[in-house]
Every structure is written in structure tokens, then in C-alpha cells.
Amino acid sequence: MRPLLELTGATVRFGADAALDRVDFRLFPGEVHSLMGENGAGKSTLIKAITGALPLDAGELRLEGDHVAFASPHEAQAVGISTVYQEIEVLPNLSVAENICLGREPRRAGVISVRLMQARAREILLDLGLDIDPASMLGQHSVAVQQLVAIARAISTDVRILVLDEPTSSLDLDEVAELFRVIRDLRSRGVAILFVSHFLDQVYEICDRVTVLRDGAFVGEYLTTELLRIDLVQKMLGRDMADLKEREHTDDAAPEAAVVLEARGVTAAHGIADADVDLGEGEVLGVAGLLGSGRTSLARALTGVNRPHAGIIRIEGAGVHLDSPRRAMSLGVVYSSEDRRRDGIVAELSVLDNITLALQAERGVLRQLPVARRRELAASWVEALDIRPADLDRPAGTLSGGNQQKVLLARLLALSPRVLVLDEPTRGIDVGAKVEIQNLVGELADNGMSVIFISAELEEVLRVGDRVAVVRDGRIVRTAPAGALSADALLALVAQPDEDGE
């Protein structure tokens, strides 16, 4: 059978970095195809390349064998490629019918006909098995219905390819079942569906075929029925061959040194339930888990970024109430976010201001760090972490990813914290900077700092961490000394659902 859509050698560059590097991708009519990969694998870029939101720097896109190049999403839509993006893009202040027919309102004698529009919307909604009044305001319906209306809009044209980017992230189980029924129905009508989700269960339930991407490169295309879950995860995570200094690991399950941070039963909305953590002085606790496993929720709950619903956190034995990052920082617990650009760097401020930001915030508005002291401090961190270019007055947003991460680290280390929580500090940065950060974490721990090191790369977690906690489906499923785990064993823990875990 000939693929409906075929992408060969697709390359998309942002500046010097390739977000997609010679990726192949095929989509057949009447199939549900999943795109799998961790953060930064290139999923979104690939979708944008298919839907005309981004031009290809190299490679070819074919539709039914014919070469095509879309200048805009509108052109892609015209040939039957519709997309429903992750953030629901509907207009809550318009009616359901108006949302569905937006930009394609049926007209009679040049005037939009509300009656025709509602009839058309009702027809499409019935197709989806959705019994709501097309004249009602969309905003009064649940998020799930809004999501389905977004899909209704996408299929209201003659859709041949439907792209669903994380469509289930805001739906509950029944709503997911409803969505899957619609997807199966569309599939039986010959529509090709690209379904992107980080929920493995859903991928295995609905998808016929998966394409795996890693760091912008094509890993492979597989039939879901022939690919074991553990193999899929391994292909997504890959193996990191970076050259790294080995650290001496202790083999005890509990930390030998005094416990600095102790958490019991920590529970936070959307993500982590009933988590117990013990972090010893000078210890690196690696946290392994997939995207959406709860690894980030755990880190944010432990550092006051998101207030936990339940649970107890003690620092050096004393119960603490971490209701803000500021409070956590004053107790020596600091957090570096996985999303540097959104939650980390203040892009337009200089490297100098970025490095001294947290220290200045801690001192308060009135006690400004003297200029000379600030420069000296920032310069010493720039040198110690080898931040390049070593220009204190350059806007931090113009630095490369690795150097931005180092600026963030410098900002936090300037506070001389006791507990450093790093959420994917090595994601999306070049290998050299990665190894430097890994080695730095080791040195900091050797000097007595306690570190929680979160990463999707299992080998990295094993080599950097003294102990490793595995997070899956919002729970810590196992905590073990790094020396006692092989990469394969860790992979099994990260990937398998509970019943196969033992």
C-alpha cells in the first residue's frame, strides 16, 4: 500500500541546532500512527513540518506520491490535513456551531446563515456522538467537550489526515474512551491519524504503528503489536555514551550520612502521590522516570514551587512548610526548572543580573549588592562554570542552552544551598556542557551538598546518582543504590506497568 503522506530526510534547523535531523516518516490511510519521544525529541517540530507551520530546511514531503510544500497551515488544511494542538484552541465566547464552522461559515447570498451553520454543526457533532446544542456557548461546556469540539472543527472539512497533539492530557478515563471511539470510527473511514501522547497505555491501546524520535533524529518505525513496551522506552531514551568521571557509589539502600531532606507521603495535584524521599548529606539522588511520570511534580513539591496537598517535609529533622520557592530557598532548598526559557532565564537581563538575581532577591530590595561585589561574584561563577562567552553584560537569552543552564546553576549555587534539585539539567544541551554539568554535580556532592538529579537518560541517572528513585505513574516505585541497578533493570522499572514490574 502506498503511504498517504511521506516525509523523507526531513531537516529543520533553528540557528545552529537541528531540531529535526534527516527524519523519515510515513502515514498510511486508515491507520493510527503514534509519534514517540522524550522532551526535545522533535515531535512538535515534525508535526509543524507536516502541517505547514514550519518550512523544511532539507528533505521532501510527499502527499500521495506527489511532492508538496506548504507555505502555511492554511494550505495544508486545504488538502485535508487538520491539526488539533495541545493547548485547546477554541473560542469559549462563541457558540459551538460558530467554533466548528469558524472561517468556513456557510453563506447564503453572501451572508452567513446561522441556520445552515447550526444544521451543519449538529450533523458533525452527531457523527462524533456528541449530543449538545450547537447554539450553546462553548465556554459553558467541560474541557473534554471543548476538546471534542476542536476535533469536530478539524474533521468538519474533508479531512484525510488528522493530527492530534496530546489530545488526552486534559481528559478523564471516560472521556478518553469517547475520544478513542471517535478515532476508531475515523480510522474505519480511511482517515490517517497521527496521535501524539506520552501515555504509553493509550498508545498501545489505539495505535497501529509508532515512529520513535530521539534528539531530533529518526530511531525507527515499528508496528505496535510487534514492539514490546520495554523496547519502545529504550528506543525513546537511548543510551548516553558521554565520557564521564566515575563516582564512588555506596551500596547501602539508606543514606549513611545524616538525612538532610526527608519527605513522607508527599502528594501534589496532577502528578505525584504518596512519595517518600530521604536525601543524605553529600548524596546525589538520581530520579528516573518518563515524561509525565511525576518526576517534575515531585521536584516542584519538594522545593515549594507547587504546594503539596498532603505529606510532611522535614529539613534536618525539623518539619517545614514550603509554601513558596522563596521560603524553600531561605531553608537552603533550591530548584532548577526543566524549562530553562520559561521558568529559568530572564532573557533580556544580563548574565550578571541573572546570576545575582536569587541572591539579591534573598537580601531584599533595600540591601543592594554593591556593584563591584556583584561583578566579582558573577565573574567568579562565569569562570568556575566556564560560561561562554564570558561577557557579563550580554543578555542571558542570547547564550546557548548549555550556557544558560550554567547561568541558572550559578544563580542557585550563589545562594550556597544545602539541597539542590535539578530537573533535567542536561536536556537539549551539547555533549560537552552535559559532561561538565554531570561532573559538577559530583564535585558539589563531594563537598557536602545534597543533590536530587532528575533525568530521562537512565545511564546518566545511574552514573551521577548514589541512589536512584524510579518514578512511574505518579508514584515512586523503587529506590535503590545506583550500584545495585543495571541500566536494563532500571529500564524495566521505568517502563513496565505494575503487574509486570516484579
Next chain:
Amino acid sequence: MRSIWRHRLFWPVVALLTLIAVNSIARPNFIKFRVRDGELFGAIITILRDSAPLMLVALGMTIVIATRGIDLSVGAIMAVSGAVALTIIDNSGDAGNLGVVLIAVVAALLVSLVLGVWNGFLVSVLGIQPIIATLVLMLAGRGVALLITGGFITTVNSEPFSFIATGYLFVLPFAFFISVAAITVIGLVERRTALGVLTEAVGINPEASRLAGVRSRGIIWGAYIVSGTLAGLAGILYASNIRAADANAAGVFIELYAILAVVLGGTSLNGGKFSIAGTVIGVLIIQTLDSTILFLGVPSAQSPVFFAIVVVVVVVVQSPRIRNAIGRMSRSRQPKAAAVEPPVEDKQKAEVTR
């Protein structure tokens, strides 16, 4: 040379100097000063004196805009402030008493501060969008002012109160000293404490600032308090100038002129990096323009059109796209220079400026 050209205050300064040059040529009296009874007079002095209310409001607006906010209620706060001050003086029975005037001024400033606290509360605690939050007071404030004055235009004849806007101190208008004092205090507080950089951080990336431990709520709240208080002071200047509290006329449209001054001074409405010096220049541009329009004898009904044309020119010249286009033109006009300069260096420059 290029760095001066690229400096963000370059165009505002050019615009101001151009206006002054045009005026100096069109009316030689413009740059002349006369001394009478130990008091300095002249067109420039008038500009400096009359710009005081807008200067105060624009300074506050700069800080608010730096936090990604906007304060539409400044005109209404001016009206309330004037109403409070004049009602106190009017009811005291001793309008000429310095003590009474001082009490009235302090009371008016306190009321303005409270209104600023209210704005800041809506924005920083309740999380209401600044434009909506301050719209509440913009619409309600004049009603409050009318309530205070009992629906009348309260007029007073008070020497000490009139002195604030029309008096002289050491040969210069007293209002000018108020302007300078406000600029100095705001400038010093923003740059000599960490408030400036923390305000910018909150304006550029609120979430990153929160994760860095910045108390953004206090910083945003404080910005609205400063803006409200400065608007109150502007309201006193206005009322002092006309010796009356006119709730319907005080500070009408001043929020828009203040925003314009901030933007003319090179501060982005998207928040973040701000420039007090830029705002000062922006205010002087607006006030000089106003004076020019008066001088040229443009009929008052048409003066907004003239004003708008000049503003459009200044804003267009400042737009990054136009600047880049001018940059490209000047570069392509210098093929010889490019041959002398190593081409690599040129490319680097282009990258940096982008």
C-alpha cells in the same frame, strides 16, 4: 559612533533637540530668558513648569509599565486628590494658613496612596488584569471626587496653596523643583537599591522571578502605590494652578499622555527594561510639542491632529523595523566602506544587533 546611534535614548533625544531647534528658529524668543523680580521667565521655563504634573504621572507609569502593567486611573486619582485638598482648605475657614495647606496636601497624598494600594491589591493579590483593575478607578474616581466636593467646583483663594504650582524658589518655579525631586528620588531608589533590576526581572519573566525567590507581589503592589501617590501630587499641582478642584477636568486623558511619554522614552509596553531618563525626555517632548502648537496658532480644534502627526513620525522612526530598514539602506550605500572593512566583522555586527 555606531553604539551612540544604537543607544535607545538616541532617537528620543534627537526628537527633542529637533523640536527645540525648530522652535528656536521660528521664534527667537523661545531660548531667551528674562529676569523679573528675581524670577526667571521664558518659554523653556514655562515648559519646565507646566510639565510637572505629566512628569509625575509618567514617572509612576514607567514603573507600572515595567512590571507589565498599566495604570489607567491616574487622571481620576488626580481629580480625587485635588478634591480632597481643596475641600479641607475650604472647610478650614482659614485658607491662608500654611498649616492648613500642609495638612490638606498630606491628606490628599494619603488618599491617593490608598487608591494606589487598592489598584495594587486588585492586580497583585487578586490577579486581575491591570487594564481592567485600574479601569474600575478610572471610571469611579471622578464620581468619588464629585462626591467629596458635593458636586461643585470648589474654588479657594489660598496663597500658600497657589504657591505650589505658581510660586518661585531661587529664581525657578517651585513646580520645577517638585519635578526634579521626583525624578531624583525615583531614579535613586530604582538604581541605588535593587528595586530596578528586580522590577525588570518581574516584568520580563514573572515565573522565573518567582522561582528565583523574588517577592513579585510586593514589587508589583509597590509600583501601583508609587503611581497612585505621584498622581495625587500631580492632582495637587493641577488644582493649585487653577485654584480650584474641577473633578471633570482634572487630569483628563493624562493617562494616555503618560503612556505616550513612557513609550516615546523607549520603554516597551511589554514590560521589563525601563528608562527613567527616557520618560523624562518623553515628557519634555510632549510638553514642547504642546507649546509649539500653541505658538504656531493652530486652532485648538485642530491641535490634536497636529499633535498626532508628530507623534506618529516619532514612533515610526523608533520602530525596530524602520530602524533595521534604515540600517540596511545605509549599509548598502557604503560598498566602498565594506571593501575596506573585513567582511567577517560586518557579519558579526549584524548578528549581534539582531
